[in-house]
Amino acid sequence: MKILLWNVEWATQRSQRGKEISRIFREVSPDIACITEGYLPFWEEEGNVISSVEDYGYKITEGRRKVILVSSSEWEDVDNVGNTVLPSGRYCFGRTHGYNIHGVCIPWERAHVSTGKKDRKAWEDHQLYLDGMKPLIKDAKEKTIILGDYNQRIPRTRIPITVYEKLLDAFSTNLTISTTGMIEELNEQAIDHLAHTQDIQIKSIIPIAKTIGSLTLSDHFGLVIEI
Numbered sequence: 001m002k003i004l005l006w007n008v009e010w011a012t013q014r015s016q017r018g019k020e021i022s023r024i025f026r027e028v029s030p031d032i033a034c035i036t037e038g039y040l041p042f043w044e045e046e047g048n049v050i051s052s053v054e055d056y057g058y059k060i061t062e063g064r065r066k067v068i069l070v071s072s073s074e075w076e077d078v079d080n081v082g083n084t085v086l087p088s089g090r091y092c093f094g095r096t097h098g099y100n101i102h103g104v105c106i107p108w109e110r111a112h113v114s115t116g117k118k119d120r121k122a123w124e125d126h127q128l129y130l131d132g133m134k135p136l137i138k139d140a141k142e143k144t145i146i147l148g149d150y151n152q153r154i155p156r157t158r159i160p161i162t163v164y165e166k167l168l169d170a171f172s173t174n175l176t177i178s179t180t181g182m183i184e185e186l187n188e189q190a191i192d193h194l195a196h197t198q199d200i201q202i203k204s205i206i207p208i209a210k211t212i213g214s215l216t217l218s219d220h221f222g223l224v225i226e227i
Helices: 016-028 040-044 124-137 161-170
Strands: 002-007 032-039 048-051 064-071 076-079 091-096 099-105 144-149 175-177 192-197 204-208 222-226
Touching: 002 016, 002 144, 002 192, 032 040, 032 099, 032 144, 040 048, 040 064, 048 091, 064 091, 064 099, 091 124, 099 124, 124 144, 124 161, 192 222
Parallel strands: 002 032, 099 144
Antiparallel strands: 002 222, 032 064, 048 064, 076 091, 091 099, 144 192, 175 192, 204 222
């Protein structure tokens, strides 16, 4: 099973980088993909799609979704709310290929601090999201994957220790985060991650660079993960 994980920084279909991202996606041909910060119409052309709700607390732009899940097979048991604790518009769940897939986009450090609702302190929305995630995944059954933009490097670098420990605590029960440490080919740590139950084994992790020649594809590098 091949999984693609990528924050594409709102790439549009007609842009040069969007066309290149689409070419790479089709070349990789993943069974499952988690696209964060994407345009829904773009990815509806690439497979069977489910997504988070459009309202993530900022001005709504038509087609934008914080989480888009793409599968080569049909989706079942879709949920894009999770619970009332989770900040809206950043979560999507579905079952495909026999796997339970949680797509996440955990808020960055300054979400709703000086922009958006302007009602948060630094890391507050991030930690609130982790509070909402913990009950959704603490009793994760077999064949469960949680993937997306975690907005933290593991192990931590400059992030407050309390925020880092809250992330580890949320994923502490029967889950392994397999995208920790340096991605050797890039000598860089990821902030987009994949966690999974113990019955799943990771065969390989291959990065997709942020740039091709002079063209910047995204401010995140992608990951192709074979399980």
